[in-house]
Amino acid sequence: xxxxxxxxxxxxxxxxxxxxxxxxxxxxxxxxxxxxxxxxxxxxxxxxxxxxxxxxxxxxxxxxxxxxxxxxxxxxxxxxxxxxxxxxxxxxxxxxxxxxxxxxxxxxxxxxxxxxxxxxxxxxxxxxxxxxxxxxxxxxxxxxxxxxxxxxxxxxxxxxxxxxxxxxxxxxxxxxxxxxxxxxxxxxxxxxxxxxxxxxxxxxxxxxxxxxxxxxxxxxxxxxxxxxxxxxxxxxxxxxxxxxxxxxxxxxxxxxxxxxxxxxxxxxxxxxxxxxxxxxxxxxxx
Numbered sequence: 705x706x707x708x709x710x711x712x713x714x715x716x717x718x719x720x721x722x723x724x725x726x727x728x729x730x731x732x733x734x735x736x737x738x739x740x741x742x743x744x745x746x747x748x749x750x751x752x753x754x755x756x757x758x759x760x761x762x763x764x765x766x767x768x769x770x771x772x773x774x775x776x777x778x779x780x781x782x783x784x785x786x787x788x789x790x791x792x793x794x795x796x797x798x799x800x801x802x803x804x805x806x807x808x809x810x811x812x813x814x815x816x817x818x819x820x821x822x823x824x825x826x827x828x829x830x831x832x833x834x835x836x837x838x839x840x841x842x843x844x845x846x847x848x849x850x851x852x853x854x855x856x857x858x859x860x861x862x863x864x865x866x867x868x869x870x871x872x873x874x875x876x877x878x879x880x881x882x883x884x885x886x887x888x889x890x891x892x893x894x895x896x897x898x899x900x901x902x903x904x905x906x907x908x909x910x911x912x913x914x915x916x917x918x919x920x921x922x923x924x925x926x927x928x929x930x931x932x933x934x935x936x937x938x939x940x941x942x943x944x945x946x947x948x949x950x951x952x953x954x955x956x957x958x959x960x961x962x963x964x965x966x967x968x969x970x971x972x973x974x975x976x977x978x979x980x981x982x983x984x985x986x987x988x989x990x
Contacts, residue, residue, distance in 0.1 A: 707736040712793035751782055759796045765943045767798040773978035815904035821920035822896045831858040832889035837897040840937040844949040852876045854883040855933055861981035862963050863887050867956040873902040884915055891916030898922045
């Protein structure tokens with residue numbers, strides 16, 4: 705094992721130093737290198753470039769578990785412990801989560817709020833029975849842009865979204881319209897959000913009523929009542945890995961690529977048996 709590690713790290717550290725620190729002789733290491741490789745080592749050599757290629761394909765976002773699940777999905781034989789060792793030897797470390805951004809909710813308004821119908825019951829068994837909605841923001845060199853999203857809680861799929869330059873309620877209404885057009889849910893859908901003025905507005909309530917949806921709102925100041933939506937925004941900002949976009953247009957383009965080209969069709973979720981939202985709906989949704 706020590707010789708395997710030294711050979712894997714020769715591009716990064718001097719052989720003499722590694723042999724000294726690990727308590728092995730250089731002659732023993734060179735003898736090891738001259739031996740014919742075992743079938744196990746040959747398979748490692750096959751898996752290493754695949755591991756690295758897949759790791760960077762997912763923008764350094766996948767740790768051992770998600771990458772191992774992706775190996776299995778693609779029919780590539782590799783044990784989880786083996787992949788963990790290979791990733792360690794290749795210095796493949798998934799990017800860490802950053803602190804969640806401040807909230808954009810303005811609940812100091814006089815509009816009536818709806819009761820909390822969801823009460824953190826996040827396990828649903830059918831698509832388009834519970835939707836979550838929220839707003840977040842992204843910084844650019846031209847100022848802030850605001851992202852309004854609607855998520856189907858069943859599959860965690862983003863079914864509607866818009867990027868706007870202000871927090872005006874039209875952005876949330878447009879995201880809702882996109883979601884309704886994409887999914888056409890049956891009457892009785894629960895639409896859950898925070899108590900923000902955009903969701904409490906008369907126009908928003910009217911559109912939900914027209915769609916046959918029941919409005920639900922989080923308890924005051926309790927972000928955990930909308931935890932899956934909050935989690936999505938936090939993960940998205942971590943995985944976009946951009947603190948300040950060059951322009952508002954660049955931010956909007958990045959959101960499009962993230963949601964439509966990565967998150968919905970490709971990003972594996974532990975809560976979805978390590979399937980993406982689209983794959984989960986294809987496999988399980990009635």
